[in-house]
Amino acid sequence: MSLDKATVRNIANLARIEVRDEELDHLAGELSNIITFVEQLSEVNTDGVEPMTSVAAMTLPMRKDVVTDGGRHDAVMANAPEAEDGFFTVPKVVE
Amino acid sequence: MSNLTDLTLAEGRDKLAKGEFTAVELTQAHIQAIEAKRNLNAFIVETPELALEEAKASDLRRRAGTNGAMDGLAIGIKDLFCTKGVQTTAASHILEGFKPPYESTVSGKLKAAGAISLGKLNLDEFAMGSSNQTSYFGAVENPWKRKSDPTAKLVPGGSSGGSAAAVAARMVMAATGTDTGGSIRQPAAFCGITGIKPTYGRCSRFGVVAFASSLDQAGPMARTVRDCAIMLGSMAGFDPNDSTSVNMAVPDFEAALTGDIRGLKIGIPKEYRPVGLSEEVAKVWEQGVEWLKAAGATPVEISLPHTKYALPTYYIIAPAECSSNLARYDGLRFGLRVPGKSLDEMYAKTRAAGFGAEVRRRILIGTYVLSAGYYDAYYAKAQKVRRLIADDFAKAFETVDVILTPTAPSAAFGQGEGSDDPVTMWLNDVFTIPTSMAGLPGLSLPAGLSSDGLPLGLQLIGRPFDEETVFKVAGVMETAANFTARPEGI
Numbered sequence: 087m088s089l090d091k092a093t094v095r096n097i098a099n100l101a102r103i104e105v106r107d108e109e110l111d112h113l114a115g116e117l118s119n120i121i122t123f124v125e126q127l128s129e130v131n132t133d134g135v136e137p138m139t140s141v142a143a144m145t146l147p148m149r150k151d152v153v154t155d156g157g158r159h160d161a162v163m164a165n166a167p168e169a170e171d172g173f174f175t176v177p178k179v180v181e
Numbered sequence: 182m183s184n185l186t187d188l189t190l191a192e193g194r195d196k197l198a199k200g201e202f203t204a205v206e207l208t209q210a211h212i213q214a215i216e217a218k219r220n221l222n223a224f225i226v227e228t229p230e231l232a233l234e235e236a237k238a239s240d241l242r243r244r245a246g247t248n249g250a251m252d253g254l255a256i257g258i259k260d261l262f263c264t265k266g267v268q269t270t271a272a273s274h275i276l277e278g279f280k281p282p283y284e285s286t287v288s289g290k291l292k293a294a295g296a297i298s299l300g301k302l303n304l305d306e307f308a309m310g311s312s313n314q315t316s317y318f319g320a321v322e323n324p325w326k327r328k329s330d331p332t333a334k335l336v337p338g339g340s341s342g343g344s345a346a347a348v349a350a351r352m353v354m355a356a357t358g359t360d361t362g363g364s365i366r367q368p369a370a371f372c373g374i375t376g377i378k379p380t381y382g383r384c385s386r387f388g389v390v391a392f393a394s395s396l397d398q399a400g401p402m403a404r405t406v407r408d409c410a411i412m413l414g415s416m417a418g419f420d421p422n423d424s425t426s427v428n429m430a431v432p433d434f435e436a437a438l439t440g441d442i443r444g445l446k447i448g449i450p451k452e453y454r455p456v457g458l459s460e461e462v463a464k465v466w467e468q469g470v471e472w473l474k475a476a477g478a479t480p481v482e483i484s485l486p487h488t489k490y491a492l493p494t495y496y497i498i499a500p501a502e503c504s505s506n507l508a509r510y511d512g513l514r515f516g517l518r519v520p521g522k523s524l525d526e527m528y529a530k531t532r533a534a535g536f537g538a539e540v541r542r543r544i545l546i547g548t549y550v551l552s553a554g555y556y557d558a559y560y561a562k563a564q565k566v567r568r569l570i571a572d573d574f575a576k577a578f579e580t581v582d583v584i585l586t587p588t589a590p591s592a593a594f595g596q597g598e599g600s601d602d603p604v605t606m607w608l609n610d611v612f613t614i615p616t617s618m619a620g621l622p623g624l625s626l627p628a629g630l631s632s633d634g635l636p637l638g639l640q641l642i643g644r645p646f647d648e649e650t651v652f653k654v655a656g657v658m659e660t661a662a663n664f665t666a667r668p669e670g671i
Contacts, residue, residue, distance in 0.1 A: 089549070093549075094545070097545050097548045097549045097552065098545060099529075100548050100552060101504060101532070101544050101545060101548040102508075102511075102525065102528040102529050102532055103529060103532045103533050103536065103541055103544065103545070104526075104529035104530050104532070104533035105533070113542075113545070116542060116603065117542070117545060117546060117549070119602075119603075119604060120496065120542075120546055120603065120604065121546075121549070123493055123496065123604050124493040124494075124496050124497050124550075124559065124563075125493075126490070126493050127490060127493050127494065127497075127562050127563060127566050128562070130487070130490055130562075130565075130566050130569065132562060132565035132566060132569070135565040135566075135568055135569060136565070136568060137561055137564035137565050137567075137568065138564050138565070138567040138568035138571060139395070139564060140395060140425070141381045141382075141395065141571065141618075141619065141620025141645075142381060142382045142425065142427060142620065142645075144382075144427065146424050146425075147424060147428070149421070158282070161282035161283075162282070162514075164280070164282055165278075165279055165280065165281075165282075165514065165515035165516070166513070166514055166515065167512060167513075167515070167516065167517070167518035168518060174513050174514060176513065176524050176527070177520075177521060177522065177523055177524050177526075177527055179523070179524050
């Protein structure tokens with residue numbers, strides 16, 4: 087299957103990555119090649135096969151629902167590109 | 182005194198114990214080697230001062246008799262492991278300047294064992310690549326050269342290319358790597374060193390920058406099988422911070438190196454002879470079978486019928502998981518931020534500026550295969566084929582103890598060669614990806630040289646959590662191969 091420019095623009099938007107219009111043709115071609123490559127899986131009969139979601143045949147362990155860590159406000163904020171009064175800042179989202 | 186940078190981990194450990202030299206001396210020798218080999222671009226961050234401080238502390242521990250299993254040994258850490266207070270980038274612009282406030286479990290365990298880190302090693306951006314050419318901090322050069330053209334710069338493989346180059350060039354004694362589809366094994370093969378991707382769940386992923394969480398696994402890269410066994414012993418173990426790390430005892434991997442493989446059955450998969458397999462690689466593979474036969478093992482032809490589907494399966498599952506994992510890079514809490522008029526614009530501009538071409542490509546593919554209407558056709562289908570691939574191995578391991586294959590279809594290639602088409606580049610991992618899909622341990626060791634003087638690797642694949650048999654067979658093969666070649670000038 088080949089991806090058109092509109093599809094690429096749509097998935098780039100879903101992935102929140104800005105793509106310039108002049109890149110769309112090239113990207114559409116590249117992504118189409120990849121999709122064509124992976125589509126060979128359609129020739130495999132997978133009727134009745136359970137999807138494999140984890141390699142380890144294990145049940146995820148449970149733990150008590152208690153606080154195990156915390157009180158590290160400064161460490162959490164230390165790498166923020168922009169912070170104010172101990173909060174992360176974002177562009178205005180409500181007019 | 183022999184050259185300190187030539188020592189293996191085992192030799193260094195034993196000589197430190199005898200007091201032949203100090204951890205400070207060993208560290209200094211490696212700092213000098215790193216300075217002399219900066220042209221390889223193996224490190225993103227060097228931490229010599231920190232290393233010397235730790236070396237002093239190590240010497241004090243030894244005097245006090247409280248030294249750990251790897252005390253004083255000089256290693257490097259792939260820049261995918263979070264290191265407290267030391268920049269961790271995943272070789273991406275989007276994480277430039279990020280100093281983690283915490284330590285990854287694996288690097289922390291190595292530290293606790295006394296190992297001394299000399300810095301953070303270069304890699305493909307977010308570990309996505311097979312040639313270490315996608316790093317934002319520049320490509321890594323393989324210390325090996327073609328005899329026919331010693332001026333050509335060759336790739337070290339990837340994604341753990343900085344780790345492989347640094348170990349091969351004697352800048353560090355060993356290094357951590359991570360492997361999602363071959364990122365330890367293929368660069369180990371390209372640089373003539375040994376590396377093992379352990380069973381999925383053997384090492385904690387906590388604090389390792391995530392790429393594809395159902396596949397990512399940390400492992401050691403070193404110059405001998407024994408060194409990999411020593412180092413894995415210090416890296417492995419259950420971690421409550423990673424729910425997929427497995428709660429089982431860590432065996433003494435070094436003790437598995439008995440040299441006795443009599444009676445073991447070695448699987449030789451007939452599907453691992455794709456068109457385009459280098460003749461030299463095929464020859465080394467046959468040689469490997471002969472070595473194991475001579476040591477008393479029995480080769481058995483096996484079939485892994487879904488092998489050819491491993492690569493397309495991987496290129497659905499890995500990008501899908503990558504697109505989800507990399508959603509966290511939003512310009513808000515850490516890393517790069519490019520201003521925008523709205524929140525969405527800020528996300529989109531930050532991520533456009535922060536991710537390189539290969540990472541962007543994989544995020545877009547992942548987003549597509551997970552998007553409404555396509556999920557079942559691609560992602561669910563791939564998960565089903567993944568089970569068939571894993572079942573192939575399970576069936577084979579009913580009759581054999583270990584599987585022998587080449588590690589990569591060719592020797593190291595030149596920088597800039599074959600990078601135009603992403604799918605062609607991905608073929609590098611054709612022999613390593615199936616193992617990853619099944620979560621099995623896979624080790625690569627150097628088995629010979631190509632006619633052009635480049636190392637060629639062989640891969641040994643084991644049952645889940647049976648790294649010991651893999652190490653045992655690898656030890657025998659290492660002795661038989663007697664690989665003593667080195668890169669020119671090293």
